[in-house]
Each structure stands twice: as C-alpha cells, then as structure tokens.
Amino acid sequence: MRGTxxxxxxxxxxxxxxxxxxxxxxxxxxxxxxxxxxxxxxxPVKKAYYESRANKNVSAYHRAVADFLKKPWIDQxxxxxxxxxxxxxxxxxxxxxxxxxxxxxxxxxxxxxxLETGACIFDNQNMNWVYTATSLQNPxxxxxxxxxxxxxxxxxxxxxxxx
Numbered sequence: 001m002r003g004t005x006x007x008x009x010x011x012x013x014x015x016x017x018x019x020x021x022x023x024x025x026x027x028x029x030x031x032x033x034x035x036x037x038x039x040x041x042x043x044p045v046k047k048a049y050y051e052s053r054a055n056k057n058v059s060a061y062h063r064a065v066a067d068f069l070k071k072p073w074i075d076q077x078x079x080x081x082x083x084x085x086x087x088x089x090x091x092x093x094x095x096x097x098x099x100x101x102x103x104x105x106x107x108x109x110x111x112x113x114x115l116e117t118g119a120c121i122f123d124n125q126n127m128n129w130v131y132t133a134t135s136l137q138n139p140x141x142x143x144x145x146x147x148x149x150x151x152x153x154x155x156x157x158x159x160x161x162x163x
C-alpha cells in the first residue's frame with residue numbers, strides 16, 4: 001500500500017527459472033541495496049536526508065535503495081583556468097541520482113606521480129565543484145587531472161583529463 005492506493009496480485013511461480021550469472025550478480029547488488037537502505041534509515045543524518053527527498057510516490061527507503069544501485073558520474077573536468085599556478089581553479093561537473101558527497105582532485109605527473117591533491121568545494125552559484133591548486137607545476141603539458149567523486153553509499157568513480 002502506498003498512500004491511499006492499494007495493489008494486489010498473486011506471487012509468480014519461479015520454481016523452474018534458472019538464473020544467468022548476470023541475474024545472480026544483480027540479485028546480490030539488490031540485496032546489498034536493501035541492506036544499505038536499512039542501515040541508512042537507522043542513521044539519523046542519512047534518514048533525514050532521504051526523507052527530505054521522499055514524496056507521495058517514492059519513500060525514503062526506496063530513495064536509499066535507488067541511491068545504492070546507481071553510481072555517481074562525472075560529466076566534465078574543466079581545467080581551462082589552470083595554468084600550473086597556486087590559486088588556479090579546476091572545475092568538476094559531477095552528478096548523482098541523489099547526492100554527490102564529495103569531490104577530490106589529484107594532479108599527477110606524466111609518470112603518474114601525485115604532485116598535489118585536495119578536496120573540492122561546491123559552488124552553489126555555478127552548480128559545480130571547484131578545486132584550487134596549491135602549488136606551482138611547470139610545465140603543465142602532460143599533467144593529468146584526476147577527479148574522484150563519492151556518493152552517500154560510498155561509490156567512488158574517477159575520471160581523468162590529460163593537459
């Protein structure tokens with residue numbers, strides 16, 4: 001029952017169904033999402049957030065399940081204002097079906113040695129994440145900017161841009 005709407009149907013007979021490996025993997029993912037949702041709703045901070053995203057048709061529990069099942073994504077790494085100086089800005093456009101929790105940037109050499117790293121700050125006006133460089137990097141040709149995005153369930157995705 002959801003709100004004032006009721007639904008009724010008989011349980012399907014799945015006794016002869018043989019699951020493929022992909023179906024077994026998806027069943028495990030879904031079980032993980034159910035466990036995540038239960039634990040998230042036991043956490044007062046996460047519960048309040050998911051409840052704030054709930055509506056008449058989608059409960060806080062279902063928001064948490066969906067959040068677990070969908071990883072965040074990175075739309076763009078914008079390094080147009082980065083010229084290798086401390087104070088230069090790198091902008092990240094990242095999204096999630098519920099909430100991006102954090103974005104970090106790592107600047108690496110062409111040999112993949114980390115030169116600097118740090119957290120981005122969300123810019124509410126421009127709706128993107130901004131990293132402010134802390135050190136001088138010269139030359140910048142061949143440097144790699146790596147964006148690391150985390151969502152509330154803890155999924156981590158990375159995307160890189162070679163300068």
